[in-house]
Amino acid sequence: MSDIKVIKDLEEQAPTRFINFSTSGRRFEFAFLKADYFKGDTLVIDLLGNHNFLLNHETLHKKGHLEHVFHINEMQADQLRNCLDEFLY
Numbered sequence: 001m002s003d004i005k006v007i008k009d010l011e012e013q014a015p016t017r018f019i020n021f022s023t024s025g026r027r028f029e030f031a032f033l034k035a036d037y038f039k040g041d042t043l044v045i046d047l048l049g050n051h052n053f054l055l056n057h058e059t060l061h062k063k064g065h066l067e068h069v070f071h072i073n074e075m076q077a078d079q080l081r082n083c084l085d086e087f088l089y
Contacts, residue, residue: 012037019087023079034089042089046070060084 014035021028031045041054049070059065066077066084 010037015089017087017089021083023083024076026076028080028083030084030087032087032089044084055084055088057085057088060088 012035014033014037016034017032019028019030019032027048029047031047033043033045035043038054041056041059043052044055045052051069053069060081066072066080067074070077070080072080
């Protein structure tokens with residue numbers, strides 16, 4: 001048997017929103033989860049890119065953040081930022 005020790009086990013109802021869109025010829029598919037556990041942030045799951053990150057309106061507009069997360073240029077990030085701004089809780 002394994003020596004796994006559960007530190008925390010929580011269950012919470014979390015509204016989830018699924019959004020598919022394209023910008024500059026690139027397709028995005030996201031799931032947005034809003035839960036108290038994230039303390040005001042939204043968990044954004046990039047279903048096509050297979051990664052996730054916490055995001056709020058402040059970090060969304062932080063210079064270089066989306067560029068780093070998605071490995072995109074500034075123009076592409078501005079387009080994505082405009083779309084995500086509409087969808088964040």
